[in-house]
Every structure is written in C-alpha cells, then in structure tokens.
C-alpha cells in the first residue's frame with residue numbers, strides 16, 4: 001500500500017509541476033511502449049501525457065496486487081522514476097516533495113527523530129551522523145558541521161543539488177568589502193535561482209575551493225545523497241551575521257612574512273641596522289632569489305667547480321663506485337654449501353693453541369669450521385673467518401701507477417694481510433665486462449678464482465684491489481678453502497715488511513686485465529717489462 005501511495009503522490013506532483021510541459025512517455029531507458037490492451041487513458045487537464053501513463057501504471061500495479069496469480073510480473077513500465085517498487089526504501093507518504101531517486105535508500109533517523117539542525121529538520125537521509133551538540137544530524141548537515149564548524153544555514157539547506165554538486169554556500173562573484181557590508185546592512189530581496197546550471201555551480205564550487213573553503217575532502221561525503229526538503233526552499237532568510245565578523249568561510253589567512261621579509265621590514269629593524277641601511281642603497285630593491293645572493297653581485301671571483309664535483313671526478317672509483325664488502329658476491333651462481341671437513345686435532349689440555357702446523361685441514365689449505373672443529377675456541381685455523389687481518393693499511397697515490405696500498409705497521413712474514421673479495425663471475429661475464437663496462441678503463445681488478453671464474457673487485461671488494469704488481473713483490477696470494485666449499489683469497493706477507501712500505505704481489509697469471517702488453521713500472525731490477533698482456537680468458 002505504501003508503494004501505491006507513493007505512486008499517487010508522484011502522479012499528483014507531476015500534474016502540478018508539468019502543467020505547461022508534456023513529458024514524452026518512454027524517455028526512461030528501461031521504459032517500454034504501452035500496449036493498446038493495457039493502456040487505459042484517463043483524461044486530466046493540462047497534463048495529458050504524463051498523467052495518462054502514471055494512472056495506467058498505477059492501475060496495472062493495482063491489478064497485480066489484487067490478482068497476483070493471474071498476471072505475470074513482467075508488466076511493461078512506462079518510464080516513471082519509481083515504477084519498480086523499492087522495498088528497501090521506506091519512504092512514507094508525508095515525505096518531502098523534492099525527493100528524487102537516489103542511489104542509496106533514505107533511512108529514518110534512529111529513534112524517529114528529526115535532523116538536529118533547526119534549518120533542516122528532515123526526517124529522512126541517506127545516513128545519520130551524531131550531532132556534536134547531542135542527538136542526530138542528517139548526512140549533509142553532519143558533514144557540513146564537521147567541515148565548517150557551523151550548522152548548515154537555511155540558504156544552503158534550501159537548495160537541491162544535482163549532478164554531484166556538493167552542498168556549498170553560494171559564493172557570488174568577487175565583490176568589494178564595502179559592497180558586501182552595504183548588502184548586509186540593506187539586504188535586498190534575494191532572487192533564488194533554484195536550478196542553477198551545472199557549469200555555474202561548478203564554477204562557484206571551484207571559486208570556493210580556490211578561496212580555501214571548497215568541497216570537503218572527507219571521503220564520507222556522498223554528494224548524491226544530499227537531499228533537502230522543499231519546504232525549506234521556500235523561505236530563504238538572511239543569515240544573521242555580525243558586520244565586523246566575516247563568515248567562517250570568508251576568513252583568509254595571509255602570510256605574515258616571506259623569504260625576504262627581513263629586508264623589507266624596514267620599520268622593525270634595529271637602529272644599528274638602520275644605519276647600515278642608509279649606507280646601502282640596494283635595500284630599496286627587492287633582492288635576488290636566494291641562490292643569486294647579493295654577495296655574488298658584489299664579489300668578483302673566478303668560476304670554479306665545487307669541491308665535491310672535483311673529488312668525485314678525481315677519485316673516481318674510490319669515491320663513487322667502490323663499495324667495501326664483507327663476503328664475496330656470487331653473480332653467476334649460488335654460493336656453495338658443502339659439508340665441512342673436520343680435522344682430528346685434539347684441543348691442548350693446557351689451553352694452548354689448537355690446529356697448528358700438523359692440522360691436516362691446515363696442511364690442505366682448508367679452514368676449520370668454527371661449529372665442528374674439535375679444538376673449538378683454541379683452533380688457530382680460522383684466520384679468514386675470524387678476520388685476523390692487518391687493520392693498519394692505507395690507500396695512497398703512487399707516482400706512476402695510480403693508487404697503491406701500504407702498511408702502516410711492521411708486518412711479520414706469513415701474516416694474513418687482507419682478503420681479496422669482490423664479485424665472483426665466470427670468464428664469459430668477465431669478457432663481457434671487459435668489452436663494455438671496463439672498455440675504457442686503464443685499471444682492471446680481476447683475480448683468478450677457480451673453475452674458470454674470477455673475482456672482480458672493481459666496484460665491490462676490499463682494499464686489496466689497490467695492490468699493485470711488482471716483479472720483486474713483498475706479498476703473495478694464497479687460496480684457502482672455506483668450510484662451505486668456497487674460496488678465501490688472501491694476500492700474505494712474504495717477508496717481514498717494514499712499516500710504511502707499499503704492498504705488492506706478482507700478478508703473473510693470477511691477475512687479469514690491463515691493456516695488452518701494459519708496461520710494468522714496478523722498478524725492480526728483475527722487472528719483466530710488461531704486466532698481464534696475455535689473453536688469459538677461456539670462453
């Protein structure tokens with residue numbers, strides 16, 4: 001019955017509102033033509049088309065209600081907005097006249113109360129929000145008070161918004177402050193354009209946003225659902241305002257000072273500054289942007305690059321590309337994870353050193369596993385794993401061979417000085433890098449690993465990459481097997497090396513790269529003349 005009353009309501013409303021306009025039937029997308037059989041036109045003055053179809057539809061529905069089993073339910077509709085009964089929408093017959101079809105059904109306020117905003121008082125809204133002053137507010141009033149801090153004024157309540165235009169106070173074209181005050185003193189009768197064109201409202205909305213009181217950014221705001229009872233549209237009283245007090249959305253905030261405020265605040269300067277100011281005629285001119293400070297104008301000096309750029313260029317790999325790493329990086333394959341080989345050493349009972357010269361792991365250049373070695377803490381065959389290296393090393397600039405590495409302390413024979421780490425890559429990857437990444441590089445940092453792989457210490461590695469070649473070296477390379485099956489490559493002292501001595505080893509066939517037949521500048525009496533020079537890579 002509610003639905004029937006609703007249809008009657010719409011029919012009468014259309015009759016009232018469309019006295020001069022004949023609405024075409026079937027304008028609704030889903031509307032189907034009325035068949036001759038079920039169309040029973042009833043003549044109504046001034047509203048023939050619409051009313052005929054409304055009444056016809058009503059009658060059809062009535063028939064369905066009375067004889068539900070005799071007629072199928074898929075009766076054609078005639079394009080009325082509410083022709084499909086919406087069981088979810090519990091809209092009573094005394095609903096406001098301006099209710100249009102909504103995407104969300106209207107719901108009654110909890111406890112059958114009205115909207116707490118005296119300007120609204122609606123009983124139906126798409127959602128209900130708690131009133132900060134107690135009670136409930138309809139969705140629109142709730143959002144308005146939350147975003148603007150005041151109740152929706154009557155002129156806002158009295159507007160029906162279409163096409164997703166949010167409820168905003170109407171912002172008129174910018175007028176002078178005097179004009180605004182004059183209007184407030186002598187309010188003129190307002191001509192309310194109840195159906196502003198979309199573009200008008202949109203432009204107003206944009207203006208409002210530009211002025212800092214635009215649409216709410218609240219994601220809960222559902223513009224479609226803002227619905228206002230038509231009764232409140234009829235009278236649009238002026239908002240009681242204080243002349244001196246601007247409306248909340250009219251308040252603007254101005255920056256109190258800017259970048260150059262101190263230059264411009266002449267009045268606030270101390271007397272000491274004023275004296276300076278009188279000497280300086282430039283204060284009258286607005287200063288240049290900060291990056292072109294006044295000193296640049298006054299000071300004449302030669303252009304030069306900043307320190308950072310120079311060092312980045314000079315140090316090259318040292319500064320930009322080289323990164324120290326704690327373990328090798330395996331580029332073309334996974335790191336091995338073999339079972340460790342366990343020696344049969346017995347830990348000395350007196351707490352002395354274990355796994356010494358006779359440890360067969362040591363003899364085989366194999367480091368004991370810290371987890372499995374019987375000597376445990378007493379094991380001395382874990383130098384790489386315990387990083388028992390010389391810490392007092394220094395990278396320095398040589399006269400003719402680029403950078404070099406030297407020890408700052410006296411280093412005993414057979415001492416592990418440091419490990420040569422880097423990216424472990426296959427020969428083919430190394431060749432590719434030689435032809436691309438390192439094509440124009442003078443220094444190459446490849447060191448033979450095993451099984452046609454090399455360690456590339458160019459971009460990731462340790463200071464060992466800076467050790468130069470000598471035909472009469474003071475260090476040598478040793479390869480030790482790690483418990484997981486990988487290799488440790490170490491630089492060991494071949495003799496007792498005095499402090500501040502450059503560390504060198506014989507590249508021989510261990511180190512690759514460099515230009516073909518690169519001249520050796522080691523200066524040793526037995527110098528062979530070239531370093532590297534052979535194509536040592538095998539694909």
Ligand SMILES: C[S@@+](CC[C@H](N)C(=O)[O-])C[C@H]1O[C@@H](n2cnc3c(N)ncnc32)[C@H](O)[C@@H]1O
Pocket residue numbers: 401402403404442443444445446465466467468469470513514515519520521522531
């Ligand atoms: C592993 S790097 C050594 C560090 C290198 N000096 C640097 O500044 O990075 C090897 C390169 O150093 C240079 N180099 C090393 N020993 C050299 C020597 N005895 N004579 C000439 N150049 C040498 C070569 O350019 C070689 O390719």
